[in-house]
Amino acid sequence: MAKIMIVFDTETTGLTKAGVIDLSEQPTIIEFAAIKLHDKTLKEKSRIDFLVNPKQSLEPIITKITGITNDELVNEPTFGEKYSELYDFFLGETIWVAHNIQFDFSLMKFDLQRIGKEFSFPYPKQYICTSEGTKHLSGKRFKLNDLHKLATGKPIENAHRAINDVEALVACIKWLRKEHDFI
Helix, strand or coil: CCCEEEEEEEEECCCCCCCCCCHHHCCCEEEEEEEEEECCCCCEEEEEEEECCCCCCCCHHHHHHHCCCHHHHCCCCCHHHHHHHHHHHHCCCCEEEECCHHHHHHHHHHHHHHCCCCCCCCCCCEEEEHHHHCHHHCCCCCCHHHHHHHHHCCCCCCCCCHHHHHHHHHHHHHHHHHHHCCC
């Protein structure tokens, strides 16, 4: 029976901090995107893409990297207000894929902890990290843009926007399956 894989990405207020750090000091999601693919055919089933109001101002470097501004986020829903939609999107699915999944998973976990839903979210059971899973191709971890260039010959258009990065990762997954029997 075919399963569904969720390919996802987040844009955030910053990088995670190491060690035992108070949750209030960890970054939060400002944009989330995901595409559901049939695991056998890699055909798209559905997608989700939204901005999130982090209830804090973005550092200028985040706006420079993502192009997302404080003005764009001020009237957007909070992560908690998007919880039901995310829950429904993930419910019943078994595989999730991200480029550097540990980072994106950590951000999901932080924001779920903030709203008291860390233990009630329907996390997929199988994780696939394309950053870790492609190290054998070059002996090092690829940045998503470099993997995309290898897979397609082109850089990612509007990189560091969640849906663009997810679409780029889907192209990489298709190439990895065809050329390297991965995923």
